[in-house]
Amino acid sequence: MARFFVETLPAAGEIFRLDGENDRHAKVLRLRPGEEITLCDGQGLECSAALTETGDYLAGETRACPAEAAVGVTLYLAFPKADKLEHVIQKAAELGAAELVAFPSRYCVSRPDEKSLPKKLERWQKIARSAAEQSRRGRIPTVRVLPSYAAALAEAARADLPIFCYENERSRTLRAAVEAAPFRTASVMTGAEGGFSEEEAAQAEAAGLKICTLGRRILRCETAPLAALAALMYAAGEF
DSSP: OOEEEOSSOOOTTOEEOOOHHHHHHHHHHTOOTTOEEEEEOSBSEEEEEEEOTTSOEEEOOOEEOTTSOSSEEEEEEEOOSTTHHHHHHHHHHHHTOSEEEEEOOTTOSOOOOTTTHHHHHHHHHHHHHHHHHHTTOSBOOEEEEOSOHHHHHHHHTTSSEEEEEOTTOOSOBHHHHHHTSOOSEEEEEEOBTTBOOHHHHHHHHHHTOEEEBOOSSOOOTTTHHHHHHHHHHHHTTOO
16 A cells, blocks of 8 residues: 655545645556555554545544554764765664664764755655655654764763664673663664774763674674664564
């Protein structure tokens, strides 16, 4: 069943028409009268709607979207090079991430300037929306940018389970951190191509983040956040 995000869900029994990009998409699908689509408000609620003979839609009852995760996971990503961030946004949205937040760190080779940032954010948000539609989610992950590493640490530390993925950690595993206590919210902070410096790792630990290893193999900057996110979803019973 095709899925469309709208600003406001129609009331049950209301007759309405799609507009803009949603209308164009629906026409491409060549739906027949009686066939249904799903409307979602992007905040976790959805309803079915049936196409009528006149080309309008008849809305059904509103319900909670069953595809949303029981835990809220926010990914904090040091700016990577090229289009790697776009890949992470798409796959993280499919896996159930609640938010994706990019920030600068010491070893970031590339970061958007103030002039190009608005257009990049618009594109990143469209990627998150498209992935949420494809994976039948009830929420569209928010994509944001923070101005500094310190700001990212301060935000990430507020989660029930704040994870800092560090390639030089040898003792604490992600599994050990996850099994230490139940959690409803989690944050995962990962580095750019060069990882994190010792000073940055120390700052993270001082801020209250749990320094963890993702195993004996070094993961690429676009692989690490997705691996950690999948592990958290598994631990939360989402798989």
